[in-house]
Amino acid sequence: MKLHLPPRVSPKQFDAMLQAAAGVVGKDWVMATDADRDAYSDIYAPGNPEEWPASAAIAPGSVEEVRAIVRLANQYKTPLWPVARGKNLGYGTAAPRLPGSIVLDLGRMNRILELDPKLAYCVVEPGVGFFDLYDAIQREKLPLWLSVPGNAWGSVLGNALEHGIGYTPYGLHARNLCGIEAVLPDGDLMRTGMGAMKDNPAWHLFPMSYGPTFDLAFSQSNLGVVTKAGVWLQPAPESSLELVWDIPNEDDIGWVVDTIAPLKISGLVDQNVFIPSWLGKMVLKGQRKDFWDKPSAIPEWRVQELLKEHKLGYWQVALRLYGEEGVVKAKAEVVKAAMKRNIDVAPAEHWWHTGDYIHGVETTMGIPSAVPLQMSDWVGGRGAHMGFSPVVPATGRHVLDQKQRSRRIIAEFDVDFYASFTIGGRFANNVNMLMYDRDNAEEVARMRRLFDALIKETAKAGYAEYRTHLGWMDPVMDTFDFNDNALRRFGEKVKNALDPNGIIAPGKQGIWPAAYADARAKANAGGKA
Amino acid sequence: MKRVSLILAASVAVTATAVLAAPPGPMGPPPGPPPPYQLRPVEPAGDRTKPGGDGRTLFEVHCGYCHLNGGMGTNLLTKQRLMVGETPDKGLLANRTDLTADYVKAVVRMGKGAMPAQTRVDLTDAELDAVSKYLGKAG
Numbered sequence: 001m002k003l004h005l006p007p008r009v010s011p012k013q014f015d016a017m018l019q020a021a022a023g024v025v026g027k028d029w030v031m032a033t034d035a036d037r038d039a040y041s042d043i044y045a046p047g048n049p050e051e052w053p054a055s056a057a058i059a060p061g062s063v064e065e066v067r068a069i070v071r072l073a074n075q076y077k078t079p080l081w082p083v084a085r086g087k088n089l090g091y092g093t094a095a096p097r098l099p100g101s102i103v104l105d106l107g108r109m110n111r112i113l114e115l116d117p118k119l120a121y122c123v124v125e126p127g128v129g130f131f132d133l134y135d136a137i138q139r140e141k142l143p144l145w146l147s148v149p150g151n152a153w154g155s156v157l158g159n160a161l162e163h164g165i166g167y168t169p170y171g172l173h174a175r176n177l178c179g180i181e182a183v184l185p186d187g188d189l190m191r192t193g194m195g196a197m198k199d200n201p202a203w204h205l206f207p208m209s210y211g212p213t214f215d216l217a218f219s220q221s222n223l224g225v226v227t228k229a230g231v232w233l234q235p236a237p238e239s240s241l242e243l244v245w246d247i248p249n250e251d252d253i254g255w256v257v258d259t260i261a262p263l264k265i266s267g268l269v270d271q272n273v274f275i276p277s278w279l280g281k282m283v284l285k286g287q288r289k290d291f292w293d294k295p296s297a298i299p300e301w302r303v304q305e306l307l308k309e310h311k312l313g314y315w316q317v318a319l320r321l322y323g324e325e326g327v328v329k330a331k332a333e334v335v336k337a338a339m340k341r342n343i344d345v346a347p348a349e350h351w352w353h354t355g356d357y358i359h360g361v362e363t364t365m366g367i368p369s370a371v372p373l374q375m376s377d378w379v380g381g382r383g384a385h386m387g388f389s390p391v392v393p394a395t396g397r398h399v400l401d402q403k404q405r406s407r408r409i410i411a412e413f414d415v416d417f418y419a420s421f422t423i424g425g426r427f428a429n430n431v432n433m434l435m436y437d438r439d440n441a442e443e444v445a446r447m448r449r450l451f452d453a454l455i456k457e458t459a460k461a462g463y464a465e466y467r468t469h470l471g472w473m474d475p476v477m478d479t480f481d482f483n484d485n486a487l488r489r490f491g492e493k494v495k496n497a498l499d500p501n502g503i504i505a506p507g508k509q510g511i512w513p514a515a516y517a518d519a520r521a522k523a524n525a526g527g528k529a
Numbered sequence: 530m531k532r533v534s535l536i537l538a539a540s541v542a543v544t545a546t547a548v549l550a551a552p553p554g555p556m557g558p559p560p561g562p563p564p565p566y567q568l569r570p571v572e573p574a575g576d577r578t579k580p581g582g583d584g585r586t587l588f589e590v591h592c593g594y595c596h597l598n599g600g601m602g603t604n605l606l607t608k609q610r611l612m613v614g615e616t617p618d619k620g621l622l623a624n625r626t627d628l629t630a631d632y633v634k635a636v637v638r639m640g641k642g643a644m645p646a647q648t649r650v651d652l653t654d655a656e657l658d659a660v661s662k663y664l665g666k667a668g
Contacts, residue, residue, distance in 0.1 A: 028578040031649050035638055043645035059650045086648065093645070107650040108577075131594055135569055153594050360566040360599040367566050370594050370601040376643045377605055383643060 001037035004053040006078050006100035007516060014055065017076035017102075021058045024068045029108070032056035040086065040103045042095040042470065044376075044384035046436070046444050046451075052095040052470050054081065057103040063183065063227045069104065070225065071187040073503045079516070080104040081505050082225045084126035084158025089151055089373065090387050091162070092470035097507035098519055104225065107155075113228060114204070117142040120233045121178065121204050126157045126226060130368035143236040145366040147171050152368030157229055161219045163467055165422055165429055167364045169234055169322060171272030172424055176232040179203040180215050182224035185499030190214075190224070204230025220467070222505035222513075223498055237322035238354055240365065241332055243347040245339060246313030247275075253315055253403060253421060254396030255342045260319065261394035261423050263338060268331055271320050271364065272424050278303070278312045279418035283375035283435075285310065288416075295443075297414045320364045325353070381437035386447065388432040388454045390463040394423050399430070402463060406432050409457055413450040429466060455479065474521040477510025564599040580655045584663025587656045588623070595644075596622050605643055622664055630665030637661075 005014055022030045031040075032055070040057050041049035058080075060066045073080050081101040086094030094103055110127030115136060122133065122144075130152035137144050147166035149159050160173035170176055179193040190196075192215045195203035207215070218226050247256055256275060263269040282291065291306060292298040298306075307314065319335060321328045336347065352358065352365070361369045376383035388406065392398040399421055410417050410432065418433040434450065436443045451472060455465070459479035468476045480487045491511040495502070502513025512520045572590045573582060588596070595602035598621065607620025618624050637657055640646040652660065 026578075028649075028653070035646070036649065039638070039646040039648040039651075043640065057648065057650070086650075094648070105648065105650045107648075110572075129594075131569065134566070135571075138568055139571075357562075358565065359562040361563045369566075369599075371563070371599070371604060373643070374601050374604060 001034055001041060001050060001053055003032075003034075003037070004050070004055055004100045006055060006098070006102075007519065009076070009078055009100070013076055014078065017072060017078045018056060018058075020072050020076070021069055024072070025058060025060050025065050029059040029061070030056065031059070040094045040105075042093045044089055044093065044386065045095070045438065046384070046386055046448055046469070046471065049095065051099075052092060052097065053099050054094070054096050054103045055100045057094075057105045059105040059108050061108045063109075063181070063189065066104070066106070066109075066183045066225055066227055067187045067189060070183055070185065070503065073102070074186065074501050077501060077503075077515075078102055079503055079506050080225075082106060084155030084161070084226075085129055085153075086158075087151065087154030088158065088162060089153075090385050090469065091467060095470060097470050097473060097505070098516055101506070106225070106227075109227065112136050114230075115140065115142065115144075117144055119205060120144060120235045121230050122233060123179075123204055123228060123230050124156055125228050126155055128156050129154060130156055130159075134366075134368050145170075145234040145236050146368065147173060147176070147234065148363055148366055148368045149173070150363065150372040151370055153370045153373075156231055157226060160229075160231065161221075161226060163220055165272060165424065166366075167272050167274045167422070168320075168366055169270035169272075170232065171422075174216060174219050177215055177219070177229050178205065178207045178232055179230040180218055180226055181228045182218050182226050184224045185501075185504045189227075192218075217494075220509045222495060222508040222511055225504065234322075234366065236354070237324075239325045239328055240320055240322045240352045241328050242318055242320045242350040242352075242364065243332060243335060244319075244350070245317045245343060245345065245347045246311075247315040247317060247343065248313050250277075250314045250403075250407075251400060252342075254400040256315065256317060256396075257394055257399045257421065257423060257428060258396040259338050259342065260317070260335075261426070261428070263335060264394070264423050264425055268334055269319065270322065272422050273317065273319050274364075274420060274422045275315050275317055276420040277418055278307055278314055278316075279416060280420060280433075281312055281316065282306065282310065283378040283418075284371075287380055288378050289380065297411065297416050318364065375433070375435065379435050379437050381439050383435065384438045385433055385435045386451065386469050387467075388434065388451060388458075389465050389467055390430050390458050391427050391466045392430055392463055394426055394428045398463075399428055401461065402430050402458070405457060405461060406430070406454060409453050410434075410450065413446055413453070415446070415450060473507060474510045567593070567597040567599065569593040569597070577653045578655050580658060582656055582659040584659040584661075585623075587652075588660045588663055591647075591652045591656060592622070592660065602644060625664065626666045628664050629667045630661035633657075633661040633664045 018030050040054040060069055079101045081096030082104040083094045085107050106126040109125040111125050114123040130148045147168040147170035149164045149166055160177050164173045165171050179195045181191045193209050194200040194206050218224050260273050321331045358365055361371045392402045407417050420431050422429045434447050436447045455475050464479050465476050477488055495511050495513050502515030506513050506516040569589050570586050603620045607617050610619040637647045
């Protein structure tokens with residue numbers, strides 16, 4: 001990719017920044033060739049990756065190097081886009097929101113600083129991936145489990161800070177963060193919670209600060225660069241039972257949510273319960289053309305045939321219980337009785353006890369894997385996906401309302417419907433997976449119009465997304481419209497106070513510093529293909 | 530010593546499962562449960578930009594997310610190799626004899642199909658040299 005300079009930065013000034021940065025991190029860790037820029041682009045870009053181009057990447061190896069680079073960025077006015085491991089696939093990968101930003105790649109900072117089996121937490125740097133943490137726990141044979149996202153290639157901290165979700169009792173990853181260290185936009189260094197006191201041993205145990213609590217102000221945020229954080233882990237359970245029901249009909253999702261959400265809210269079910277529609281199972285069985293060889297959406301009659309042929313329900317509930325065997329057994333009886341009121345089929349039951357075999361793609365048991373990304377092969381070519389991800393109250397009424405709306409809009413654009421609802425408590429995360437071939441320009445353009453329509457129509461109904469791709473960060477922020485977008489106005493006041501040069505991640509989640517406010521909602525934002 | 534034994538254990542696991550794996554159906558992954566998680570070796574300490582690293586260890590550490598037994602890359606490549614009439618064990622890059630070092634370098638830096646281009650933090654040039662020598666059994 002050719003060089004896109006940051007706004008108002010001359011080639012000379014840019015080179016001076018890179019040279020100064022090389023003095024801090026070493027020349028090998030300043031990466032600014034065309035190939036480097038390609039490697040930091042959005043590999044699932046819906047359209048031309050040059051809409052979100054990085055100018056270079058700098059990879060510091062320590063907190064002090066991060067601080068030095070942030071100070072240099074202020075001096076040379078070169079905005080930085082911090083990434084942990086840069087694997088935010090479907091949401092922009094490592095690419096920056098503002099063209100010409102320099103990616104601050106924290107992948108080299110990959111130390112596991114603490115791993116405590118007794119209080120079940122770890123302290124990690126941003127470059128620690130789920131695989132790294134899992135390997136370390138296995139090597140030491142510690143009784144700890146992870147909660148992993150569908151794509152576990154990325155960073156533990158990066159995923160939590162981006163509000164990623166997993167499918168275990170610890171599945172709301174941002175909630176597992178406890179005690180953060182962050183480099184502020186002026187290069188200052190801060191620790192939150194009890195860590196604000198030097199050497200306080202409760203830093204990663206007590207989740208609040210004395211006074212305002214800022215931990216999550218650094219999530220989906222451009223207020224600083226998180227350089228380490230505590231993450232709570234699940235104590236390994238003695239046993240676990242998976243109960244699997246195939247749920248036959250599309251509208252059954254209403255009673256399913258009304259049945260499971262109260263159990264989740266009461267604490268009887270502690271897992272984040274993931275309920276994918278049939279296509280979620282199908283994408284791992286082959287390629288789309290093996291099942292439907294036309295570009296148009298798979299018609300309903302063919303869907304019904306496929307469900308029969310492959311013995312699938314429209315949805316699948318795979319609910320997992322964790323704990324001592326007697327407790328799990330008792331819980332299972334309650335869950336089965338609740339489900340039986342609507343479905344008179346006994347679930348498949350899969351018991352696991354300590355020491356039993358666990359296969360390598362068992363997301364609900366915290367095994368990291370990238371295999372779910374295999375769905376990119378479904379469409380063929382350079383397959384890619386984006387998720388349209390609104391949050392709805394965990395009741396059948398809201399879930400059905402949301403499902404019917406996105407189903408209708410997606411059908412209007414002649415695209416296959418692949419949705420999931422994850423019951424996280426009082427809410428459900430709905431992900432509508434949109435899969436496309438990056439090299440099919442017409443298909444990409446259609447996906448972008450579809451994404452626009454989904455945001456607009458869903459907001460009209462009163463729901464919003466919890467996370468989105470770079471290209472829609474402004475349109476989604478626009479939907480948070482209470483009191484003349486008070487949330488954004490507050491975010492930008494804080495941003496301008498802490499970061500007068502607007503140097504950290506301008507435009508992240510639609511928060512624009514004054515220095516780059518003219519780039520807000522520019523042509524590269526939203527679905528203007 | 531610890532690392533050596535881990536690597537040996539990993540290699541035994543690869544060979545054993547690759548041999549045991551049933552041939553996949555015409556369009557799907559192998560039947561039965563996926564293989565177990567394969568532990569990667571410990572990342573070598575020291576300067577990652579210095580040449581002379583062990584290609585196999587570096588491959589397993591940095592490419593192992595997808596290219597060990599049961600990984601995403603292995604699954605997709607197994608399908609592809611079967612389609613050209615090869616045996617399923619050739620889904621593992623470590624078992625391939627037709628790769629050249631230059632080809633490995635090109636795919637790592639430019640990406641291919643579902644595989645994204647790898648940054649120089651993912652794999653440094655020195656590490657890529659070692660990995661491409663290890664995988665590039667065809668020269």
